[in-house]
Amino acid sequence: MATFFGEVLSVYSRAVEEDDDDDLTQNEEDEEIRREIEEKRSVCVQWMSQTDKRSVSCSHLIIAVGLNATGFTSAYVLSCGGWSAVGRVSLWNERSHSSSRTDAAPAPGQPACVLYQQEHNPSVMMCVCTCYVAEDQLFQWAEEVLGCVQKRALTVTVLSDCVLAEYKASDYLSGNSTPFLRALKTATYTGAVACPLLEQPNIITGLSAAVLSHCQVHQIPAVVYQCYSDVTHPDSVTMETYKAALTGVSAAVKMNLCPTSDILQKFTRASDVQSNLYT
Amino acid sequence: MFISTGSGDPSFKGFTLVMPAVSVGNVGQLAVDLLISTLNMPKVGYLHTDCLIPMAGNNPYATCAEDASQLSTNAEVYSHSDLKLAVLQIRTPIIQTKVRSFRKLLVSWIKSCGFVKTVLLSSSHAYQRDDRQLLGTSLRYLLTPPLQKLEVQRVEELGWREMERISLFPDIPDSEQRLYIPGGGVTKALYTDCCTEDISMAVVLIFCSEGDNIADAFMLINHLNEWLHLLEKPTQGSVKWRVPPSWRLLFGSGIPPLLF
Numbered sequence: 001m002a003t004f005f006g007e008v009l010s011v012y013s014r015a016v017e018e019d020d021d022d023d024l025t026q027n028e029e030d031e032e033i034r035r036e037i038e039e040k041r042s043v044c045v046q047w048m049s050q051t052d053k054r055s056v057s058c059s060h061l062i063i064a065v066g067l068n069a070t071g072f073t074s075a076y077v078l079s080c081g082g083w084s085a086v087g088r089v090s091l092w093n094e095r096s097h098s099s100s101r102t103d104a105a106p107a108p109g110q111p112a113c114v115l116y117q118q119e120h121n122p123s124v125m126m127c128v129c130t131c132y133v134a135e136d137q138l139f140q141w142a143e144e145v146l147g148c149v150q151k152r153a154l155t156v157t158v159l160s161d162c163v164l165a166e167y168k169a170s171d172y173l174s175g176n177s178t179p180f181l182r183a184l185k186t187a188t189y190t191g192a193v194a195c196p197l198l199e200q201p202n203i204i205t206g207l208s209a210a211v212l213s214h215c216q217v218h219q220i221p222a223v224v225y226q227c228y229s230d231v232t233h234p235d236s237v238t239m240e241t242y243k244a245a246l247t248g249v250s251a252a253v254k255m256n257l258c259p260t261s262d263i264l265q266k267f268t269r270a271s272d273v274q275s276n277l278y279t
Numbered sequence: 280m281f282i283s284t285g286s287g288d289p290s291f292k293g294f295t296l297v298m299p300a301v302s303v304g305n306v307g308q309l310a311v312d313l314l315i316s317t318l319n320m321p322k323v324g325y326l327h328t329d330c331l332i333p334m335a336g337n338n339p340y341a342t343c344a345e346d347a348s349q350l351s352t353n354a355e356v357y358s359h360s361d362l363k364l365a366v367l368q369i370r371t372p373i374i375q376t377k378v379r380s381f382r383k384l385l386v387s388w389i390k391s392c393g394f395v396k397t398v399l400l401s402s403s404h405a406y407q408r409d410d411r412q413l414l415g416t417s418l419r420y421l422l423t424p425p426l427q428k429l430e431v432q433r434v435e436e437l438g439w440r441e442m443e444r445i446s447l448f449p450d451i452p453d454s455e456q457r458l459y460i461p462g463g464g465v466t467k468a469l470y471t472d473c474c475t476e477d478i479s480m481a482v483v484l485i486f487c488s489e490g491d492n493i494a495d496a497f498m499l500i501n502h503l504n505e506w507l508h509l510l511e512k513p514t515q516g517s518v519k520w521r522v523p524p525s526w527r528l529l530f531g532s533g534i535p536p537l538l539f
Contacts, residue, residue, distance in 0.1 A: 005530075034376075136374045139329035172533040184335055186350055197348050201525045203336035205371075210333035213352040217282045217327045224335070 040092055043133075043140045045115070045148040047087040058149035059123040060252050065207045066161025068227060070128050071267035072239040073159065077246070079263050080256045082119050083126065089113040089145060093134040115145075123152065124252045129207065138210035146214055155191065156215055156222035157249060159242050160208040164230040168202055179229035179238045181245060184212060189221040194244040198226065223248075236264045281356065281388055283324040289358060291365050291392040295507065298367035298385075300401040300469070303462035304487045307400035309496035309526075310503070311368050315357050316340045316523040317510065320366060326354035326388070330381035332371040339525035362509060365394070373465065382465055386472050394479075396426055398507070399469060400499060401484040404462035408486055411443055418502050419443075421458075421482040423473045430481070437505055442484065460484070491529065 064073040077083075096111060111131035118124040133141050146156070164178055181195040184204060198204065204212070208224045215222035225245035229238040246253055256263075283289060297314060299307025314320075319342075334353045341347035353371040358364070373381050389397055405417070412419075419442040420434060444456035460467045466482055473480040483503055487495040501517060504510055510518045 135332050136329075136376060138333050142333075168528040168532050170528060170533050172535045174535075184337065184350060185348070198337055200337055200339060200341065200347070201527050203334055205332065205334050209335040209353075212335045212350065213325075213327070213333050216335070216350050216352060217325045 041134070041137060043089060043091045043137050043144050045087055045144050046090050048085060056117070056125075056149055057123055057152040058125050058154055059152050060125070060249055061146075061149065061154060061156045062124075062126045062246075062249070062253070063129065063145075063156065063158045063207075063211060064127070064160075065129050065158065067130070067234040067267075068161045068229060068238045069159035069242060070130050071234045072242040073126060073128055075239060075259045075263050075267050076243065076255050076257070077126070077253060078116065078128075079259055080254050082254070083116045084119055085114050086117045086125075087115040087148075089115070089127070089129070089141065091131070091133065091137055091141070093132065093137060095132040095134070118253070121252060124249075125149065133207055138207055139214075141207065142210040142214040146211070146218075146220070151220065154220055155189070155249075156211065156220060157245070158208045158211050158222065158224040159245055160204070160206070160224060160226050161238075162204070162226050162228050163232075164228045166202075167228045169199070179227050179231075179241045181241055182226050182228065183223055183245075184226070185223040186212060186216040186219075186221060188215075188219045189223050191221070191223070191248050193223060194247055195225065234268050236268055239264075239267070280327050280384075281324055282327050284322055289323045291358070291394055294358070294363045294365045294392070294394050296365045296367060296389065296392070296394040296397040297503070298397065298399060299369055300399055300464045300466045301369055301372050302402045302464040302466060302484075303404055304402055304489050304492035304495060306402040306485055306487055306492050306495045306499055308369065309492060310400050310500040311366055312339070312523050312525070313496060313500050313520045314509065315366055315368060317519075317521040318359050318362070318364070320357035320359045320364075322349075322351075322355055323358045323365075324356045325352055326356060326367065326369075326384075327352075328354065328381065328384055330373055330377040330384065331369065332374060334371045336525075340523045363395075364509065365392075378465060378468070382469055382472055385469065386476055386478065389473075389478055389480075390476065396430075396479040396481060397473070398503065399466060399480060399482045400503065401460070401463050401466040401482055402487050402492075402495065402499075403460045403466075403484055405486040405488045407459075407461045409443070409445060409449075412486065416440060417486040418498070419484050419486075421470055421484075423470065423478060423480045425477055426479040426481055429479070434506065439506075442482070493526070493529075 064070045113127065113129040113131050116126040127145060182198040183193045183195050184198050185193060204224060204226055208226065212222055212224050225242065227238060227241050231238060246255060297311060299311045301308065331353045336351055338347050338349040339351055354369050357366045420439050421442050422430060445459040446454045446456055448454040458467055463484065470480065470482050483499065485495050485499045497520065500520065504518060512518050
């Protein structure tokens with residue numbers, strides 16, 4: 001397809017190819033293989049202690065998705081202490097092998113999806129997701145995570161990352177206006193929103209969209225803060241942008257407003273330049 | 280699973296359902312956008328399913344700043360009680376492994392709602408047309424047997440053309456004829472399902488290519504309007520459809536001013 005400006009783009013068709021195999025009757029073996037794959041790809045929440053955590057009631061759930069958002073929660077919130085890991089979401093797909101359903105917890109630094117609980121106020125929970133969740137697992141992820149806690153006036157806050165190239169605006173955005181936050185909220189969310197709402201025709205996809213859709217149809221108050229950044233690797237300036245997003249829950253969540261550079265470095269180290277022409 | 284926005288389930292008794300197939304150029308979805316936007320239809324529920332890729336955004340049909348912050352999801356149902364019209368909008372592709380269960384969900388939902396008829400707006404690759412299809416109009420229709428009895432005369436009066444069946448082996452006389460809708464997504468399978476389930480369904484489709492498909496969407500919706508008379512056609516010119524604000528910036532953001 002050629003665009004208005006003449007460049008040729010290879011577009012994939014949203015219409016799934018007509019699959020004639022689909023019309024053929026499937027045999028039992030196919031059916032079994034399909035069932036096994038589906039089972040392997042299922043998402044489930046595993047609690048670390050033996051006690052049944054289903055009785056845990058939750059009033060605030062903060063979900064961080066993407067390297068900047070998870071870096072922010074780790075450096076600014078979890079580093080304050082007072083949080084303990086209570087469970088994890090186990091899933092398997094072509095890009096997340098390590099978090100398959102084994103009893104062993106993933107090694108530190110490995111991509112994973114961990115649930116934390118605040119020690120002095122157990123109704124505040126946080127989910128830090130650094131692993132890849134495939135498109136077909138997003139719906140189930142939202143169902144499992146939001147279904148695993150008892151909702152007691154629950155409010156969900158989602159922090160997520162997005163690249164600036166995805167953001168559409170009629171005015172050209174210069175580099176010095178980034179990073180910035182945009183929010184989306186469900187109909188039942190009545191709290192204050194810390195930044196402008198996401199303008200049409202922009203949309204969100206992925207895990208944050210799955211969680212927000214789940215909350216919208218089940219009438220759970222929820223808000224998504226999406227940070228648009230033009231830096232490809234996690235960086236401290238982008239992480240700092242999320243500080244505004246957590247002001248709404250500042251009563252429940254204590255933040256370390258100025259983490260030391262040692263802490264920050266741990267979450268931005270990945271962006272070290274390996275080698276280029278000049279170094 | 281259909282989830283109502285209100286307290287009780289809305290009644291769709293005697294309603295006509297219009298829905299898109301996610302197909303080439305997203306023409307069906309664009310046409311449905313025009314319909315919802317122009318008739319200012321209120322949202323009555325969601326089709327909450329794991330078969331579609333999740334997506335969320337603000338109100339795509341916002342008319343003022345107040346209603347701009349209403350959240351919209353990947354599949355929503357809108358209704359117009361005076362016209363007895365329900366519209367399902369699907370905004371994301373179907374997950375490839377779940378096409379079958381999505382069709383099953385749609386068929387059972389259509390059945391349970393008791394729609395008088397269902398219209399599937401779709402499209403098909405223009406480059407795969409055969410010689411017969413290259414001539415004349417690019418619009419085609421298909422009717423399931425229960426609807427054929429009622430409507431075939433009407434659509435023939437309108438001069439509509441039925442989608443041609445293609446020979447399995449061209450140039451061999453008496454070879455098997457079959458329906459072929461390349462790029463139509465679930466169109467063919469859903470049509471076949473509705474035939475076996477005795478559901479009154481019409482497929483209205485257009486041959487097009489991927490690109491700027493706004494013109495195709497206008498053509499398709501005007502074509503549908505000739506049949507269903509959803510909006511009165513003025514004596515001069517064509518129906519004034521309202522383009523929703525979500526169609527802005529189709530070719531990306533603004534251009535850096537320093538370029539000039």
